[in-house]
Amino acid sequence: MDNFWKKYLFVLLLTLAVMGADAFAQINVSAQIDGKAEVYVGGQFNYYIVIDGASQAGQVDMSPLSKFSPKYAGKRSTTRNRAKRFVVVYSLTAIEAGALKIPAVKVVVGGRTYTTNPVTVNVKEPSRSDKIELAMDVSRKKCYVGEPIVLTVKWFIHEDLLKVRNGVRDFSFNVPAYVSGDFYVEDVDGQGVRQANLEVNGLGVFYSTQNVRYKGRAGTMVSFSKVLIPKKAGRTRLGASSVSVKLATGSRRGIWGREMEYDTFMARSGGIQLDVLPLPDVSKPDGFYGLIGKYEISASAKPVRVNVGDPITLTIKAGGNKYLKPVKRPDLNAVSGFAGNFKTSTEQSEAVIRNDFKIFTQTIRANSADVTEIPPIPLVYFDSEKGRYVTAFSEAIPLDVAATTNVTAADAEGYSFVPATREIEAFKRGISAHYEKADALEDMGFSISAAIASPGYFSFWALPFGAFLISLAVRFAGQNSPEKMTARRKRAAAKNAIGKLKGSAEDGLSETLVTAMRGYIGDRFDLTSGSLTPLECERIIAGRTGDGELAGEYRAVMDRCERSSYAGASAEIDASVVERVVEMIGMIEKRAGR
Template identity: 25%
Template sequence: MRQQQSILWQSLACLVLLGLCLFGPGTLPASAEVQVEASLSSLSFPQDRAARLTITITGTSRTADIALPEIDNIQLRSQGTSSQISMVNGDFSSSVMHNYLVQADKPGKYTIPPLKVTAGGESLTTQPIRFEVTPGGQQPGAYPTPTRQDGGQIAFIRISPTGSHYPGEIVPFTIKAYFNQAYRVEDIKPPTLRGDGVVMSQLSDQPQQTEESVKGRMYHVLTWETNLSGIKAGEHPISFSLDATLRIPQKRRVLSPFGGSGFFDDSFFNDPAIDSFFGSAERKPIVSVSPETVFTVMDLPTADQPENFTGAIGDFTLNVRATPVEVEVGEPITLTMEISGTGNFDRVEAPAFPENPDWKTYSPSAKFSNQAKSYTGTKIFEQAIVAKNAAATEIPPLSFSYFDPQQRRYITKTSKHLAVHIQKTAASAIASPVQPVPAATPAQSRSAAPASPAPGIGGGLAPIHLEAGSYHARIVPLFAKSWFLTLCAVCTLLLLTVFGLAIRRRNIEKNPEIERKKHKRLLLENDLKQIERAQAAGDGPSFLALSKTAIQNQLGWLWNIEPAALSLADIKSRLSENTDLLEIFQAADEAAYGGASLTDEKMQEYFTTLKKKLEELS
């Protein structure tokens, strides 16, 4: 069936092309003007990369003869040709593009002289092109030296050196995936870490895209900037793998309706562009694996380790301030502690307030704001403190300790004393005595001005009406008048209409709580699917890691806590009776450090229990 459809499509393609050949000459001029243009993809590029030179010949569908010049320290490599046919307002036009890679042996300013092109029986020349080659942008020693196997591969991975580090230390790391431009690769997945004892932060879905030359071949390069962190001491072999799909175009076989080879075997009908349009492609999955490297994790020194050290590793500063500084006894003061720098902020905790009989403290809140890199930023803690009496005159110093991997020693940052003014609680205000109003003296009474006559007296009387006005049988109050009742009815009806529309609009709008529960259910379904796939593959470590993530996601939503911040201690304090989830979570933690394996029966038992308990929580 597929073969019959393929033959049918190929026959239709032949008929269409035959029609173009028969009726095309009426619209395509017999002697179309041939034009030649040369362009360079970049007029400035580094030495370790290349630019693309394109020579476009318009007015012909045939290839042309191009005389390539010899330029000192410049190499021109052919990358094939492509053709294009377009129709505008019934007029056909065709063009052929010759592609070359321009590579330089050393930096400098160069010029591509006019190129002589012979096409359509005419000899034409292009305009000269001036360009500059800058020194290579890759730093010496930043990446391993290319191996002999790198050249010519469809894809390969290079990684930056690892070195020796401490548990929990954030290590900037670079992964570069190279894809040969001679092949078409699609559906590229981010690299995954292979190995135990080391964790990697999540990779971006939009890596940096560049081009590089390796052993004379051009490669598309995807670069991911990420972080690695060791979780236990030792030497951990690690590598990175990447999944992608290789698209292999299938050669289109043109069947001549007249049999044998003939007009339809012309090179025009065998053009790669036409093959790509009418042909098909085979997709083949490929996996690229980086060379294995060793990530060494050293134990933190135990000598001189401060008591308040919580595992923070990096380089930090401490800034403490209090507002307001003038309060009454019992009024709260906000203590703001800012820890800025570079390191593992997930292990940075608020400095402990020293025990003091004059102060009462509350639990601090935390907020982290990072910069372009996730391991650089500021973590702000806000803590409410209350003075118990007026004897408190200052806030004692606070200290924060961390380990500096560059200096290989512990450092303690201590804040200064903060002066405050605590006032006693104000007593009830005493009412001020009312001053008596002095009585007026007889002289003041005599000197007082006479009272003004009441209005209407004398010339202020209303005029006398000689005719009687209209008479009313009875006085009707406003609320009993018909027009007033009608107005009230209209207003009431309008109010009810507006109220009904408001209720209808509120019912139409999505309920945030319903949406939140829906998202929670979808998240649980996705987590369970991933866990089930890991179970089917028999991957015990992945099964436990995904189970831990599912528990964190559901409990984080339930308790309104960042899922990644939930630890075994947090879950024990809140789920004292739910031993099943605690058992699975503890097994996942132990597997992350010890690499324990699970049997198929144990994974099935864990999966059934996990699904039941998490569905009950949702």
């Protein structure tokens, strides 16, 4: 009996030791801000999560603060009197003046959930200047659910400010529509260059600058646009956008000479009312996959005079809209009069966007000489101006297809013959006209070793053998061409990602998972995976599959994993999440096609 209790006590102590110190330590989690720093509307300020007494930083759920555009800014740890402290830092955007209340957030530490205290930050309204103005406009104030509209923000800077060196600095934009949750936010296709130093509500923007006269005054106009896609029907208000900026107001004598003095100013636009209508369910045609707005389609082919089986390059242009990512490659085999008359290549080049059109290139081959044209290709969309579904068609492309003759062995030998009275029998055309009877043949003898050594025979067998070796080298080189390597990369994307996920250890699971998810999108769609953000992955999946819900879930998992990696814990990421990611990869494979 004594041995039993000794063993029981040993097991108990061992179990408690494995549970770790977090189960017994007094853990305190709180939120803080820097009360001494001046915070202005549209400006950023630091928000600190302080974790005392834990052996790890924990996982912070920042979703309650999404309207403040939280951005992870790092973490640090200190040890004092054997007590460890972790501080996780986020940058938040002040969205309004006055006592701005920051609600509590949840932090998971050692498997337990803690709630921080709410904090209040005093936000000042900056001064106004007549030398800066902000305006906001949309392409349509009445639209449908899922219809892309373009929101453009324009910031005017008076030329007097630009005459002073560093007269304008530390500007920060706030566009509430980007973070309201009422819209999907996308880039406008084919405009501008992404600049790392211009970020709006956590999003990189495309922007342009130009010298203008605005309301009779000379200056520079900074403008940027984003595509907004309404998620639900109803009346929606786009809140006023603002820009907070430091402007030079004078100078003073400093240690190193004259130094500029700055004050913080703000410019604010007006708000915009949007009426979002639901799509009608009646008369929805087959082939509609969500295009809303105004679209057109055209096609061209080269060459148009071919033999049966010759390759024809078919170029399809679909567009006429500022937002083209949802436009899919037409399914040619579903086009009336196409599947039975043409064969399509499995190798397809990536679509390119040029001059407001998305361009697809495909190789096709006519099956017979009866084919006279490439039939019209349809594109189904909802015309928001007319309020009804429309099917646009490309023009039919005439073809001149010539028949080819199949030559059989019998045709080549020409065994069919006719009688003749000439000294040599006359046969119909064919190589059998040169056949002789066996008694006319003379045994000349043949030695393989002599043939190999003979110069004449050597050239006879060496040349074909050399050609064979060259063909092998060409084939091997072709297998390693960029096109082939890209195709292999795409085919192996899902297998590689799932292999990484199933072989991942529990420790560091969040980082492994988000890396595999990012790597899969990069490999599957021939992109640089290391630079892909969760938002960009969502856009790619939605554009290639047409499934916005699947794309949103994929992004949400990546966001959770990144937050978990930043905070140093993986409490909410377990095997069930990995299984779901594997399922989502399988769904993307099925819906994205080749």
